[in-house]
Amino acid sequence: MKVLVTGGAGFIGRWVVKRLLSSDYNVIAYDNLSSGSLANINEFLKNKCFKFVKGDVLDVRKMKKVFEDVDICVHLAAQINVQKSIEDPEETFRVNVIGTHNVLEECRRRDAKLVLVGTCLVYDTSLGKPISENHPVKPASPYASSKLAGEELALSYFRAYGLPVVVTRPFNTYGPFQRSDSEGGVVSIFIKRKLEKKPLLVFGDGEQTRDLLYVEDCADFIVRAMESRRAVGEIINAGTGRDVSINELALMICGNNKMIKHVKHPHPQAEIRKLVCDFSKARKLLGWKPAISLEEGIKKTEQWLAGV
Numbered sequence: 001m002k003v004l005v006t007g008g009a010g011f012i013g014r015w016v017v018k019r020l021l022s023s024d025y026n027v028i029a030y031d032n033l034s035s036g037s038l039a040n041i042n043e044f045l046k047n048k049c050f051k052f053v054k055g056d057v058l059d060v061r062k063m064k065k066v067f068e069d070v071d072i073c074v075h076l077a078a079q080i081n082v083q084k085s086i087e088d089p090e091e092t093f094r095v096n097v098i099g100t101h102n103v104l105e106e107c108r109r110r111d112a113k114l115v116l117v118g119t120c121l122v123y124d125t126s127l128g129k130p131i132s133e134n135h136p137v138k139p140a141s142p143y144a145s146s147k148l149a150g151e152e153l154a155l156s157y158f159r160a161y162g163l164p165v166v167v168t169r170p171f172n173t174y175g176p177f178q179r180s181d182s183e184g185g186v187v188s189i190f191i192k193r194k195l196e197k198k199p200l201l202v203f204g205d206g207e208q209t210r211d212l213l214y215v216e217d218c219a220d221f222i223v224r225a226m227e228s229r230r231a232v233g234e235i236i237n238a239g240t241g242r243d244v245s246i247n248e249l250a251l252m253i254c255g256n257n258k259m260i261k262h263v264k265h266p267h268p269q270a271e272i273r274k275l276v277c278d279f280s281k282a283r284k285l286l287g288w289k290p291a292i293s294l295e296e297g298i299k300k301t302e303q304w305l306a307g308v
Contacts (some may be wrong), residue, residue, distance in 0.1 A: 001227070003026070003027050004074070004112075005030070006057055006074070009033060011179065012037075014177055025049070028051045030055050038052070040177050057095065061202050064109075071113070072112055074117065074222060079095040079143070082143045119143075121141070121144040122144050127274075130278035132281070144270070151235070168221065174212055176300065180192035203271075204271070216291075235281050238277065
């Protein structure tokens with residue numbers, strides 16, 4: 001069975017590719033390398049079951065070619081930077097909505113299953129209890145709204161055409177191969193600054209919380225959703241059920257309050273104060289639960305960043 005992974009050279013994409021190859025799928029990674037990297041997929045290039053194609057989800061002609069003989073598409077390609085979406089909402093819309101439409105059209109042409117990887121940032125803040133798939137949505141940035149639009153478009157193809165579609169919403173994912181620059185995740189950024197003996201910069205008061213999901217757990221969740229018939233037509237969350245404040249996370253990583261510095265939040269209007277996941281639906285439908293604790297995941301990520 002042949003699986004196309006859009007954004008397959010990106011952070012989560014490369015782990016999905018690795019998980020698929022370990023299960024003997026034939027895999028095509030399709031990526032324009034705008035944020036992904038060949039270094040992320042270098043270990044797969046000699047695998048006869050793997051192929052990399054450089055391309056963009058906005059390139060309809062190239063998409064038609066790469067989709068030939070594809071049975072399943074895992075769609076990860078996206079413009080994921082919240083601040084960039086605020087500064088350039090049009091580009092975010094083009095990539096995340098029109099690009100998703102292009103992927104859906106190719107899936108419809110091929111009758112290929114689609115697994116759409118969404119985001120927890122579509123949700124309103126948690127009011128104390130974990131966020132289930134029935135929690136109100138309230139996208140607070142063009143990024144989040146474009147991802148929600150892509151989800152709704154995909155589900156409309158399920159309802160209108162019977163296209164097998166699964167929408168996944170992983171919570172904040174971190175781990176090896178995540179970028180540690182301004183477009184990276186908070187865990188990798190904090191660890192890199194610790195290794196460089198620089199202060200950890202916390203936006204705002206640091207009391208905002210995140211449910212941090214280790215990337216191999218995330219990839220396992222996505223592949224299980226891909227393989228499940230029961231997941232078709234569903235929206236499914238993945239997280240740990242445990243949230244941690246950014247202040248607590250910074251202290252876990254550096255162990256020294258003197259190395260933590262609070263700075264002005266660049267986009268407070270897009271901040272979600274409390275994110276914690278209810279993953280009971282994933283456990284029920286997919287038999288999935290996270291295997292890596294936050295403490296273990298931080299250790300693994302630091303070892304990778306340190307080159308250990």
